[in-house]
Amino acid sequence: ASNPKMEANVVVLGTESVGKSALTVRLLTRRFIGEYGDIESIYSHSFMSEGKEITLNIWDSPFSEDLSRETSLFHKKVQWADGFVLVYSICDRASFNTASRLIQNIRSTKHHHGAEKPPVVIVGNKRDLHHRRTVLAEEGQLLALSTDCLFYEVSAAENYHGVLSAFHGLMDRIKDTKLTS
Numbered sequence: 229a230s231n232p233k234m235e236a237n238v239v240v241l242g243t244e245s246v247g248k249s250a251l252t253v254r255l256l257t258r259r260f261i262g263e264y265g266d267i268e269s270i271y272s273h274s275f276m277s278e279g280k281e282i283t284l285n286i287w288d289s290p291f292s293e294d295l296s297r298e299t300s301l302f303h304k305k306v307q308w309a310d311g312f313v314l315v316y317s318i319c320d321r322a323s324f325n326t327a328s329r330l331i332q333n334i335r336s337t338k339h340h341h342g343a344e345k346p347p348v349v350i351v352g353n354k355r356d357l358h359h360r361r362t363v364l365a366e367e368g369q370l371l372a373l374s375t376d377c378l379f380y381e382v383s384a385a386e387n388y389h390g391v392l393s394a395f396h397g398l399m400d401r402i403k404d405t406k407l408t409s
């Protein structure tokens with residue numbers, strides 16, 4: 229029998245205002261409060277999955293300096309992480325382009341699991357603002373397919389379950405990586 233407990237480090241990345249903090253707080257509290265401020269924080273969240281207790285340590289950061297591969301902060305995050313949540317807003321084309329660039333940066337930075345690619349979930353947030361959509365769901369899907377990532381469109385504002393699915397989807401991938409490494 230395997231260890232019933234598992235811990236995993238998750239880094240949330242994306243440009244400013246795409247909803248990184250809103251998604252994190254939604255997962256932790258099931259609530260959407262609207263304003264989040266600029267707190268650098270690592271949150272812990274535990275839940276049961278298939279009889280296993282799983283603890284996620286989630287690093288939410290207000291900075292965008294780490295969007296460039298050259299910074300030591302970005303390097304530090306990649307070394308710490310077992311998986312990534314890459315967030316963009318479906319109303320913000322630039323945030324989608326940045327998410328795409330970040331995935332390339334993550335993939336080309338040496339990771340502590342060695343040859344194993346760290347799991348990434350791409351999250352198109354603000355789905356409730358579909359009338360202002362500038363990024364099609366198909367574009368997110370295609371990006372995920374071509375980079376071997378998971379993909380979810382969610383609304384931190386209106387739907388808790390979508391947010392939960394995205395984090396759990398990532399968790400399942402991390403489990404597979406940890407079991408095989």
Ligand code: GDP
Pocket residue numbers: 242243244245246247248249250251261262263264265290353354355356357382383384385386
């Ligand atoms: P961060 O800078 O990426 O951490 O973004 P925040 O979580 O602080 O969110 C930025 C703004 O977008 C805030 O005003 C949030 O209330 C808003 N926001 C976040 N998620 C959603 C969403 O799913 N739908 C809508 N309509 N607004 C959202």
Ligand code: MG
Pocket residue numbers: 248249250264265266267288289290
């Ligand atoms: Mg934030």
